[in-house]
Amino acid sequence: MSPAKFRFLVTIVLLAGNIYCEAGSNHGILDAFNARVLGSGNKTLVLSHGFGSDQTVWQKVLPYFLKKGFKVITFDLAFAGAADPSRFDFNRYGSFDGYVHDVLLILDELKVDECVFVGHSMSAMIGSIAAIQRPNLFEHLILLGGSPRYLNAPGYEGGFEQTAIDQLFRSLKSNYTAWATGFASMAVGSQFHDAVHKFRKTLLAMRPDIAYFVGKQVFESDERSILREVKVPCLVIQSKKDIIAPLFVAEYLKTHLGRKGKTQVEILQTQGHFPQLSIPSLVIRAFQRIILTEN
Ligand SMILES: *[C@@H]1O[C@H](CO)[C@@H](O)[C@H](O)[C@H]1NC(C)=O
Ligand SMILES: *[C@@H]1O[C@H](CO)[C@@H](O)[C@H](O)[C@H]1NC(C)=O
Numbered sequence: 001m002s003p004a005k006f007r008f009l010v011t012i013v014l015l016a017g018n019i020y021c022e023a024g025s026n027h028g029i030l031d032a033f034n035a036r037v038l039g040s041g042n043k044t045l046v047l048s049h050g051f052g053s054d055q056t057v058w059q060k061v062l063p064y065f066l067k068k069g070f071k072v073i074t075f076d077l078a079f080a081g082a083a084d085p086s087r088f089d090f091n092r093y094g095s096f097d098g099y100v101h102d103v104l105l106i107l108d109e110l111k112v113d114e115c116v117f118v119g120h121s122m123s124a125m126i127g128s129i130a131a132i133q134r135p136n137l138f139e140h141l142i143l144l145g146g147s148p149r150y151l152n153a154p155g156y157e158g159g160f161e162q163t164a165i166d167q168l169f170r171s172l173k174s175n176y177t178a179w180a181t182g183f184a185s186m187a188v189g190s191q192f193h194d195a196v197h198k199f200r201k202t203l204l205a206m207r208p209d210i211a212y213f214v215g216k217q218v219f220e221s222d223e224r225s226i227l228r229e230v231k232v233p234c235l236v237i238q239s240k241k242d243i244i245a246p247l248f249v250a251e252y253l254k255t256h257l258g259r260k261g262k263t264q265v266e267i268l269q270t271q272g273h274f275p276q277l278s279i280p281s282l283v284i285r286a287f288q289r290i291i292l293t294e295n
Contacts, residue, residue: 029109033075033102034082037110038062041069044112048103050121050145051218052183052203052211053274054080057120060280061287073115075106077123079214081205088210094217096122100129107137118142118287121244121273122218128257129223131232140290141234143253144283145273147245148223156224157248165219169212176208187244189272198277227256234263235290237283241271264290 029035034055045065047058055074065072076082077099078089092098103126107115117138119127124146131138150158151165172179184200203211234257238250250265257263266286268275276283 029105032083032087033077033106035073035075035106035110038072038074039066039070041071043070044073044115045070046073046103046107046112046115046117048075048117048119048123048126049077049080050119050123051079051214052187052206053120053199054082054202054205056082056198056202057274057277061276061284064280064284065287073106073110073112075103078102079206079210081202081207085207085210088207090213093214096126096129096217096221096223099123099126100133103127103130104134104137113137114139116140116142118144119146120144120276121146125221125223128230128234129226132226132229135231138232141230141232142237142287142290143234144237144276145239145242145245146236146253147249148227148253148256149221150219150244151222153222156252157246159243159246159249160219168219169216172208172212172215176211177204180204187273188278189274192272192274192278195272195274195277199274224252224256227253228258230258233259235286236263236265237268237275237286238265239268239270239272239275242273244273 036055047055049055049057054076058074062072078087078093089098115138117127117131119141124143125148127141127143131141147158149156150160152158152161180200180203184196184203188196188199190196236250236253238245238247240247247267250267254263254265266289268279268282268286270279270282272278
C-alpha cells in the first residue's frame with residue numbers, strides 16, 4: 001500500500017471513529033435520563049417530574065396529549081431510581097442548576113426550539129430557572145404544585161417549619177422504607193390508594209442517601225428572588241389542599257412571577273400533591289384551558 005493510500009485510509013478510519021464517538025456521547029445524554037419522544041405533533045410538550053417520582057408519574061395524562069396531537073418529551077431526572085444512581089454527582093446537584101443544565105441538554109439534543117414545559121413540584125423551579133436562561137425556548141410554563149420555598153418565613157407561608165423539616169429527614173435516615181410509606185401517604189393524600197402506592201414505589205426506587213440529599217436541597221431551597229426574572233407566561237396549577245405547597249404559594253407565584261398580570265392560576269377542587277396521579281381528569285381540564293385555546 002502506498003503511503004498516500006495508507007494516510008487516506010487512516011483518515012477515513014479516524015473520521016468514522018469521530019462520528020461514532022459523537023453519536024455515542026449524544027445518545028449518552030438521552031440514555032442517561034431515559035429520554036423519550038412520543039407522538040409527532042408540531043407542538044412540543046415537555047413533562048418534567050418532581051422529587052421522589054420518575055417519568056411514569058405522567059402516564060395517566062400522557063395519552064390525552066398524544067391524542068391531541070402533541071409531541072411529548074419525558075425523561076427521568078438524575079435522582080430517580082430509573083436513572084443510574086452510580087452516576088449521581090453530589091456536586092452537580094447541590095442546587096437546581098445541575099437539573100436545569102440537564103433539561104437544557106436534553107432539549108438541545110432533541111433539537112427542540114420551542115416548547116410548553118410542564119414542571120411538577122421541584123421541576124416547577126427547574127423550568128423557571130431554565131426559562132430565565134433560555135426564554136425563547138419556552139413558550140409557556142405550567143407549574144404544577146410548584147413552590148419557590150417550602151419553609152415558612154416572615155410574611156411567607158411555605159407550609160413547613162424548620163423543626164418539621166428536621167424531623168422529616170431524621171425519620172428518613174432512621175428507616176427509609178417506613179419513611180417512604182408515611183411520606184407517600186402524606187403527600188398524595190391517603191384516600192388515593194393507587195396513587196399513594198405508585199408514588200411510594202418510585203420513592204423506594206431511589207437510593208436512600210440520594211433521596212436524603214435531594215430532599216434536603218429541595219425542602220431548604222429558596223428561589224423567591226428569581227421569580228421576577230421569569231418572563232415567560234405561566235399557568236400555576238395547584239390543589240386546593242396540598243401539604244407540600246399550600247394555597248398561599250399559588251398566590252405568591254401569581255404576584256411574583258415576572259410577567260405581571262400574565263400568570264394564570266387554576267385551583268383544583270381536590271387534595272394532594274399528585275393530582276396527575278390521583279385525579280388526572282381535573283389536571284387535564286386545567287391544561288386544556290391554556291394549551292388548547294392557543295393551538
Ligand atoms: C401545526 O399543526 C396545525 C394543525 O395540524 C397547523 O394548523 C399549523 O399550521 C401547524 N404549524 C406549523 C408551524 O407547522
Ligand atoms: C423499618 O420499618 C418497617 C415498617 O415500615 C419495618 O418492617 C422494618 O423492620 C423497619 N426496619 C428497621 C431496621 O427498623
